[in-house]
Amino acid sequence: MAQTIRVVVNGRTVERSVPERMLLVDFIRDELGLTGTHQGCTYEGVCGACTVHLNGEAVKSCMMLAVQADGEEITTIEGLARDGALHPVQKAFNEHHALQCGYCTSGMIMNAVDFLRTTPAPTEAEIRHALIGNICRCTGYQNIVAAVAAAAAAMRARAAE
Amino acid sequence: MYPRPIGEYHRPASLHEALQLAGSGRGGAIYIAGGMSLMQALKSRVAEAERLIDLNHIAELRGIAEEDGGLTIGAMTRHRDLAAQAGRLGAYEAIADAAAHVGDRQVRNRGTIGGSLSWNYVAACLPTVALGCGAVVRSVGTSGERVETPIDAFQKGALTTALEEGEIVTAIHFPRAPAGAGSAYRKWGIVHDALPVIGVCVHVQTADGRITGGRFAVTGLADGPARSARAEAQMAQGFAATDAAAISACAAAAAEELSPPGDAWVSADYKKELIAQLGREMLALAAARATGG
Ligand SMILES: Cc1cc2nc3c(=O)[nH]c(=O)nc-3n(C[C@H](O)[C@H](O)[C@H](O)COP(=O)(O)OP(=O)(O)OC[C@H]3O[C@@H](n4cnc5c(N)ncnc54)[C@H](O)[C@@H]3O)c2cc1C
Ligand code: FES
Ligand code: FES
Numbered sequence: 451m452a453q454t455i456r457v458v459v460n461g462r463t464v465e466r467s468v469p470e471r472m473l474l475v476d477f478i479r480d481e482l483g484l485t486g487t488h489q490g491c492t493y494e495g496v497c498g499a500c501t502v503h504l505n506g507e508a509v510k511s512c513m514m515l516a517v518q519a520d521g522e523e524i525t526t527i528e529g530l531a532r533d534g535a536l537h538p539v540q541k542a543f544n545e546h547h548a549l550q551c552g553y554c555t556s557g558m559i560m561n562a563v564d565f566l567r568t569t570p571a572p573t574e575a576e577i578r579h580a581l582i583g584n585i586c587r588c589t590g591y592q593n594i595v596a597a598v599a600a601a602a603a604a605m606r607a608r609a610a611e
Numbered sequence: 612m613y614p615r616p617i618g619e620y621h622r623p624a625s626l627h628e629a630l631q632l633a634g635s636g637r638g639g640a641i642y643i644a645g646g647m648s649l650m651q652a653l654k655s656r657v658a659e660a661e662r663l664i665d666l667n668h669i670a671e672l673r674g675i676a677e678e679d680g681g682l683t684i685g686a687m688t689r690h691r692d693l694a695a696q697a698g699r700l701g702a703y704e705a706i707a708d709a710a711a712h713v714g715d716r717q718v719r720n721r722g723t724i725g726g727s728l729s730w731n732y733v734a735a736c737l738p739t740v741a742l743g744c745g746a747v748v749r750s751v752g753t754s755g756e757r758v759e760t761p762i763d764a765f766q767k768g769a770l771t772t773a774l775e776e777g778e779i780v781t782a783i784h785f786p787r788a789p790a791g792a793g794s795a796y797r798k799w800g801i802v803h804d805a806l807p808v809i810g811v812c813v814h815v816q817t818a819d820g821r822i823t824g825g826r827f828a829v830t831g832l833a834d835g836p837a838r839s840a841r842a843e844a845q846m847a848q849g850f851a852a853t854d855a856a857a858i859s860a861c862a863a864a865a866a867e868e869l870s871p872p873g874d875a876w877v878s879a880d881y882k883k884e885l886i887a888q889l890g891r892e893m894l895a896l897a898a899a900r901a902t903g904g
Pocket of ligand 1: 494495496642649666686718721722724725726729732779780805806
């Protein structure tokens with residue numbers, strides 16, 4: 451009824467005994483105290499608030515069990531900044547007012563970071579298509595799309611340096 | 612919020628090991644693939660897992676390979692990887708059409724073609740493409756016996772398939788198509804990339820610019836995906852691949868024949884209109900792809 455798992459979370463290996471039925475999102479929030487990952491819908495897996503990276507890819511952490519992450523690498527919103535400097539997507543969300551209440555924000559950013567890794571120069575249509583899995587109840591999406599586009603440009607500029 | 616307690620979680624590294632775990636005679640074993648349908652069922656306690664067997668670490672279940680001029684797709688191949696094949700699937704472009712719009716990025720990063728076919732939800736994209744394209748489902752039972760099941764026999768109605776307890780889908784095979792074949796899939800949902808209210812997959816055979824036969828499959832019906840015999844009869848009779856009137860008549864025949872259920876959001880008549888419209892578009896697109904147009 452419980453299993454010991456070792457997961458690399460934001461670069462640090464953690465070892466815990468968890469019940470098999472524990473959702474990955476509950477492991478992240480309740481066991482590790484990383485409450486930047488939010489929980490919006492939980493049952494259906496449609497809101498995207500719980501998005502984290504599993505081995506670098508955006509996944510909904512309410513749609514996996516914690517035991518499935520054994521031996522894998524998880525990155526949460528808390529693990530994006532490098533040496534105290536925000537990730538370019540985080541910076542762009544701040545600069546473009548891409549959030550109001552902030553509930554959707556960590557999921558949006560985690561999805562966008564994975565998206566820009568695979569699509570460094572997206573069109574606006576591609577950005578909108580990429581964000582379908584993340585619901586925002588506040589912003590109307592305009593500024594989120596603008597922030598992702600700005601982050602893409604900033605990351606391309608940095609890569610070209 | 613939790614699922615009911617799960618007795619055991621196993622992570623086999625081979626098909627053989629997975630089958631041994633499932634076939635140990637103790638019952639209560641459930642496979643998990645992408646989890647994009649199963650986790651909903653576990654969390655809402657519609658399903659219960661005494662023993663959960665995770666297929667995500669079995670390398671032999673993944674990948675896309677050419678085989679005898681056809682296409683073989685491992686059951687654990689994810690929607691994302693199928694979508695990435697757009698433009699390279701020849702007669703089976705419908706697979707990428709469908710995979711590219713399943714749910715959202717996060718769902719496509721996890722969900723698999725094998726899971727989608729095994730779940731056989733009444734409104735789902737890949738099962739409809741498999742039916743429309745005449746796929747063959749390869750599976751292996753706990754006795755180790757390998758089985759090939761034509762998709763028409765594999766799908767047994769809403770959420771039901773020919774799979775027996777413990778049987779694992781290993782791959783979906785799309786047989787070699789003769790020259791001049793093409794396919795297309797599109798759905799209409801309440802919101803962008805949502806589950807289809809109606810989805811249509813058409814696979815056509817052409818010769819000298821004429822449609823000479825094909826398959827016409829629809830999702831969004833009460834009993835899971837179904838083919839339209841009337842539309843297929845018109846395709847078998849043949850018409851020019853660019854004949855807009857014949858294409859419309861063919862799709863209209865499918866709309867007349869099939870009976871989608873009305874619901875709180877979309878009436879039955881509107882769904883019939885969707886079959887006619889999507890049918891027209893997909894027939895035209897499949898024909899254009901088949902004739903290189
Ligand atoms: C937000 C959201 C949106 C979605 N939108 C769409 C959509 O637009 N179109 C669409 O078609 N689908 C949609 N889906 C469902 C999605 O396609 C799932 O990927 C699919 O239905 C199940 O595949 P899976 O790999 O996740 O299987 P799982 O959920 O892991 O498994 C489903 C079932 O199949 C069984 N199973 C899985 N693999 C095998 C195998 N190899 N052999 C035998 N049994 C097996 C499992 O035991 C389980 O009973 C959506 C899902 C979500 C959460
Ligand atoms: S909480 Fe996971 S998708 Fe909504
Ligand atoms: S900022 Fe409030 S939900 Fe998006």
